[in-house]
Amino acid sequence: MSTTFTLDTATSRAHPVPEPVRRLTVPAIQRRKAGGVTAEPVVMLTAYTARMAQLLDPVCDMLLVGDSLGQVIYGLDTTVRVTLDMMCAHGAAVVRGSYKSVVVIDMPFGSYEASPEAAFLSAARVMKETGAAAVKLEGGEAMAPTIAFLVARGIPVVGHVGLTPQAVNALGGYGARGKSAAEAAKIAADARAVSDAGAFAMVIEGVMEPLARDITGQVSAVTIGIGASPACDGQVLVLDDMLGMFERVPRFVRRFDDLAGRISAAAESYAAAVRERSFPADAELYGVQRADSKPA
Ligand SMILES: Nc1nc(=O)c2c([nH]1)NC[C@@H]1CN(c3ccc(C(=O)N[C@@H](CCC(=O)O)C(=O)O)cc3)CN21
Numbered sequence: 328m329s330t331t332f333t334l335d336t337a338t339s340r341a342h343p344v345p346e347p348v349r350r351l352t353v354p355a356i357q358r359r360k361a362g363g364v365t366a367e368p369v370v371m372l373t374a375y376t377a378r379m380a381q382l383l384d385p386v387c388d389m390l391l392v393g394d395s396l397g398q399v400i401y402g403l404d405t406t407v408r409v410t411l412d413m414m415c416a417h418g419a420a421v422v423r424g425s426y427k428s429v430v431v432i433d434m435p436f437g438s439y440e441a442s443p444e445a446a447f448l449s450a451a452r453v454m455k456e457t458g459a460a461a462v463k464l465e466g467g468e469a470m471a472p473t474i475a476f477l478v479a480r481g482i483p484v485v486g487h488v489g490l491t492p493q494a495v496n497a498l499g500g501y502g503a504r505g506k507s508a509a510e511a512a513k514i515a516a517d518a519r520a521v522s523d524a525g526a527f528a529m530v531i532e533g534v535m536e537p538l539a540r541d542i543t544g545q546v547s548a549v550t551i552g553i554g555a556s557p558a559c560d561g562q563v564l565v566l567d568d569m570l571g572m573f574e575r576v577p578r579f580v581r582r583f584d585d586l587a588g589r590i591s592a593a594a595e596s597y598a599a600a601v602r603e604r605s606f607p608a609d610a611e612l613y614g615v616q617r618a619d620s621k622p623a
């Protein structure tokens with residue numbers, strides 16, 4: 328990291344002062360697309376807690392407080408019952424734990440679909456209560472007027488097309504989208520509508536690879552793939568999926584660790600230490616002479 332040199336008037340010695348960490352901005356993310364296919368991909372992961380945000384922030388460009396927290400944190404079976412209260416609480420925690428990443432908050436099902444006005448009230452609440460940089464909402468052509476309405480009023484928007492999990496009850500499952508030519512054409516039209524409405528980025532989820540590649544070449548918005556294509560302008564995964572927290576994951580997940588196994592092993596070690604009374608040891612106690620300390 329670069330440093331600036333300032334004169335310390337108390338000591339009259341020049342000494343380095345680290346530059347403050349600058350938060351990335353929405354326009355800075357947008358400019359990444361200007362480099363075309365040679366641009367550096369945008370790195371995004373979900374985060375739901377302050378501590379995870381602290382760990383991910385130096386590594387990522389964007390953090391998504393996904394409504395996937397319904398399944399990941401709350402044990403719900405879909406994202407449909409996730410509330411605005413949940414998104415605001417976790418969104419505020421993630422913003423507190425992050426310094427440089429652009430934090431995006433998912434608008435939960437029911438908080439934005441009824442009208443552009445309803446969407447603005449919900450999104451404004453999210454922006455005020457969390458301090459996030461942008462909101463994300465699912466939908467294509469039908470949501471374009473709402474996206475334009477929010478963007479015109481100062482709320483940056485990320486779109487989400489293809490497999491839209493909040494519509495699981497209508498879609499009948501989480502199967503890949505855009506298999507038929509007609510469905511592919513509809514998703515491409517959705518993506519163009521979302522981009523033309525002013526979304527600065529969009530998630531493309533669970534679609535046939537060539538479709539995601541084509542859309543990325545067609546829209547000005549930054550495309551962020553999940554089960555989409557390496558040609559997308561960036562990639563996102565659900566954190567707990569890529570950490571190996573779950574036994575069953577969608578095909579598009581790569582597990583970069585086996586945290587579930589490591590957490591179970593740590594809990595087993597703790598349980599064994601408690602049961603054999605080797606925990607707590609002297610060094611972990613108050614009022615007990617430490618083996619390594621000098622007598623008083
Ligand atoms: N932990 C987690 N990861 C996610 O990626 C995720 C969530 N939660 N919650 C919100 C949505 C739901 N998503 C999902 C959920 C399930 C599949 C899945 O089971 N896919 C199967 C195919 C299913 C089918 O063909 O019907 C697969 O093997 O890819 C995919 C995406 C993506 N999002």
Ligand SMILES: CC(C)C(=O)C(=O)O
Pocket residue numbers: 373391392393394395396433487530532553563564565
């Ligand atoms: C899977 C990502 C894109 C998402 O919307 C979420 O985590 O809720």
Ligand SMILES: [Mg+2]
Pocket residue numbers: 393394395406433
């Ligand atoms: Mg989501």
